[in-house]
Amino acid sequence: MACEDACADKWGFPHTEVHELSCQKNTVVQQWGDTYVPRLCMHCENPACASVCPVGALHKTAEGPVVYDESKCIGCRYCMQACPFQVPKYQWNNPDPKVTKCNMCYERIEVGRQPACVEVCPAQARVFGYRDDLIEAADKKIKENPGTYVQHVFGETEVGGTSTMYLAGIDFAKLGFKSDLPKTALPQYTWNIMSKIPDYFVWGTTLMTGFWWLTNRKKKVADYEAKLKRDGSNGNGKDEKEEDFGE
């Protein structure tokens, strides 16, 4: 596959006949029946990997690619755990391991070129462009060629939308795509909770301090009352020390 090889060359990976994403394959082409299916990072609009990364080693660029900064990475692998497409891979046998994934050839895009896999594709099965334009073109293709395509652009709405999108002739579920993905961007599930933390901290601390003040006062009053009682009944303060309540 031209695209696989172009990608491998760019990253310095070996050319192999293994068509599974790995730490030496950032894009592959798989055969599902009669259909060839390219796999690569989906470059989500609101990427789970970037939202979970504790050090911001992954981020969504303005141009669209989700890129990885290995110098920040601590190797927690939460990105792998969170990715709904299981894209990030790991150099398990490297004592100084990095996460590997497609970066949409960000360094090429920045200078006005196309991603290597797109540029090299002889069939123009991979197309590169602005997201809105691509969706428009896809819709047009679906409309103008009735019966050729499934009525769905995979990636338009999945997990809040992705920057890699697919048109297909048969049901996406039959091509190894997840059909049960939520339409909500996954980071929303955690943000619902995370966004409440500052409030929680303020109110929680206030409440705790309040409890401390209340119980402290209650204790002081009780101690004082006990002391009064003692003084009243005994008439001398000699026993006081032995029955001291502490603080």
Add this chain to the structure above:
Amino acid sequence: MADWFRHMTIWRAVFLTLVLAGLYSTIVRFAFGLGAATNLSDKFPWGLWIGFDVLCGVGLAAGGFVVAAAVYVFHLDDYKVLIRPAVLTAFLGYVLVVFALLFDLGRPWNIWHPLVMWNPHSVMFEVAWCVMLYTTVLALEFSPIVLEKFKLEKAQRAVHAMIIPLVILGVMLSTLHQSSLGSLYLITPEKTYPLWYSGNLPFLFFLSAVSVGPAMVIIESYLSSRAFHREIELPVLSRLGKVSVVGLAVYLVLKAEDIANYNLVPYLLTFNLEGILYWAEIIFGAFVPVILLTIPQVRTSKRGLFISSIMIATGFVLNRMDVSITALEPYYGAHYFPSWMEISITLMIVAVGFGAFAWAAKNLAVFPKEKKSTAHAENYEVVLVNAPVRDISAFVESDAKN
């Protein structure tokens, strides 16, 4: 040190074996990478070290903040005797969690990065900060025991002066990260087996931590009393058991709510591995101990308390392993089981934890030396029956004086 080797007991031999095996695995892990030492893979990136060492380690250490809150914030003075063992466990627990993380992180030399590289959207970022701050708080909460050993009175007074703000900060941080460990799994709704996915994960994690913390204090007290004949008054522990009851009761209510919210009935009636583990967790880890601890005869007996607490702790560990491993296996299509090297490193860390606790219990004033339980004696005759002989003599003496 030479003495230590000369008086080799079975437990010292076990300790030594575990540490040596762990050290071997440590070398393999750092020389050849995670792949050489673990069964982790692209298909299953988080395993035993996250599931047990981190999730369980942090949870089992929750007794520290529960007891500190009870004593300092709520002025429940009876619990004062528990402060030291609870804070010691928590401190050791957190230090060991950070130690374990050094194995799991692919690039542990970058562990300090969250200090300067921020991502406030990340649950992991928040957990990292909380654990960092809370470990510092625990070190300060624990410091009086060390300071008094070396008679550093000025420093002792300084810590004493800031103890209330410290404890409140500790409670806030604990609430946050105990629950956030559950929030870690909020982002994988499509990957998690339905029995363990819930929007309430943070609350479930918090409640189970609040319940297992006291259980751990009870377990330690029981074991320490057998090993060092230093123990905590049973009435105090009995009352502490009630904290677990309340925590687990609310936990069970939330779990029941999940059954309705996520239509879990079909999954509950499917007796596959997931179903069986779920039931085991709920029944033996929560339901039965709640029932047991509400029975006064059980709660006021040493053994009853101990057994109930063991059940709570086991159920807790099972729950964390289920959420972090069992629940994700079907989706990934991975059959993860930790390698012997992963297990040996975990065991080494546990052994170091036990060793450190035993050393501290022996050499620092962690447990009260003698009991002065006269005030409660009439209500809890069990105390006297089970008390070691010399404690009874102490009791009789003090009684005679009065």
